[in-house]
Amino acid sequence: xxxxxGVADYGYYPPVxxxxxxxxSFTVFQRAGTTASGGWGVDHAVDGYGPxxxxxxxxxxxxxxxxxxxxxxxxxxxxxxxLVKHSSAGSHAYVEQFIEAVNIxxxxxxxxxxxxxxxxxxxxxxxxxFIRSWDALATLKSLxxxxxxxxxxxxxxxxxxxxxADGTVPNxxxxxxxxxxxxxxxxxxxxxxxxxxxxLEVGSVVTPFIARQYGEELALCQRYFKNGSLTMCFPxxxxxxxxxxxxxxxxxxxxxxxxxxxxxSTNTIRGIGVTNPIGLTxxxxxxxxxxxxxxxxxxxxxxxxx
Numbered sequence: 409x410x411x412x413x414g415v416a417d418y419g420y421y422p423p424v425x426x427x428x429x430x431x432x433s434f435t436v437f438q439r440a441g442t443t444a445s446g447g448w449g450v451d452h453a454v455d456g457y458g459p460x461x462x463x464x465x466x467x468x469x470x471x472x473x474x475x476x477x478x479x480x481x482x483x484x485x486x487x488x489x490x491l492v493k494h495s496s497a498g499s500h501a502y503v504e505q506f507i508e509a510v511n512i513x514x515x516x517x518x519x520x521x522x523x524x525x526x527x528x529x530x531x532x533x534x535x536x537x538f539i540r541s542w543d544a545l546a547t548l549k550s551l552x553x554x555x556x557x558x559x560x561x562x563x564x565x566x567x568x569x570x571x572x573a574d575g576t577v578p579n580x581x582x583x584x585x586x587x588x589x590x591x592x593x594x595x596x597x598x599x600x601x602x603x604x605x606x607x608l609e610v611g612s613v614v615t616p617f618i619a620r621q622y623g624e625e626l627a628l629c630q631r632y633f634k635n636g637s638l639t640m641c642f643p644x645x646x647x648x649x650x651x652x653x654x655x656x657x658x659x660x661x662x663x664x665x666x667x668x669x670x671x672x673s674t675n676t677i678r679g680i681g682v683t684n685p686i687g688l689t690x691x692x693x694x695x696x697x698x699x700x701x702x703x704x705x706x707x708x709x710x711x712x713x714x
Contacts, residue, residue, distance in 0.1 A: 425610055427607045427617075429608045430628045431459055431461045432607055433604070434603075435619070437449070438634070439633075439635075445474070452465075452475040462477075463506070465501050469499060470501045475492070477490065477491070478491050487604055494597045494600070500597060501590070503589050506714040509584030511584070517570065519568070521565060522565065522607070523563065524589065525563050526562060526601070527562050527601070528600060529601070534593050537555075537556050538553050538587075539551045539566070541573075543574050549571065559614065589606075631660050638654055638705070655708075656690070658687070658690075660713075665709065666708065667694060669705070677694065677702070678696055680694050680708060682710075
């Protein structure tokens with residue numbers, strides 16, 4: 409107890425910087441479903457998203473018999489990890505996050521440090537990292553392309569100074585930079601590899617990783633992608649199309665939408681639409697045919713990814 413202050417001294421604790429990456433623990437996985445192997449995740453026949461905000465190279469480019477992303481909780485530590493599985497891969501794989509420019513405003517000219525944990529089965533146990541920036545004309549600049557520095561215990565890090573090719577910055581809601589993590593030093597993908605506790609922070613010092621609460625992480629992810637399901641039952645209106653609002657929120661940009669319907673007839677669905685009443689708030693609605701009766705479940709997605 410420090411007598412002068414009347415509070416307990418529990419020792420020195422290092423500062424913890426804000427993590428610029430979204431879904432750094434891979435806990436939000438809105439696109440997950442039953443995979444071909446019977447697990448819960450995404451089969452990547454082509455390049456696309458696995459856990460929210462994380463983009464993976466698909467089997468069409470990596471080669472082999474499969475490419476599956478999922479997550480697993482380490483039984484000893486309780487840490488959630490991205491797990492990627494391949495079968496006889498013939499090229500390199502990667503996981504990538506595009507960072508919206510609004511989230512790095514004011515950071516140009518400053519040092520930024522990436523840290524993450526990585527392990528693999530059948531590979532070298534060594535990752536490789538690309539970090540790149542975009543300018544106002546969408547010209548890409550490489551900030552880092554190398555094997556990062558080992559911190560021991562499967563932890564890796566690298567530091568860059570954020571700048572753009574011509575000194576200009578992109579529009580706030582466009583791509584500002586990206587982080588790409590390659591397994592096995594960018595050689596052929598190993599049978600399995602995992603990444604966990606990713607962090608991008610301001611400064612040249614690695615500070616402790618602390619996960620955000622799941623609800624906070626989900627809200628951050630749903631600026632870019634959201635899905636939902638709604639049970640609906642309403643009679644058609646004589647001589648008019650029917651409308652029912654599915655969602656209203658702020659997205660990064662106007663989302664592209666898909667819709668599926670399970671009910672009395674797919675013919676009752678005319679389509680799905682998006683309106684923009686104010687700012688970046690978008691309303692997503694389903695439209696029925698004239699005089700039709702909608703009775704069933706509407707499953708929808710809204711995609712505003714970078």
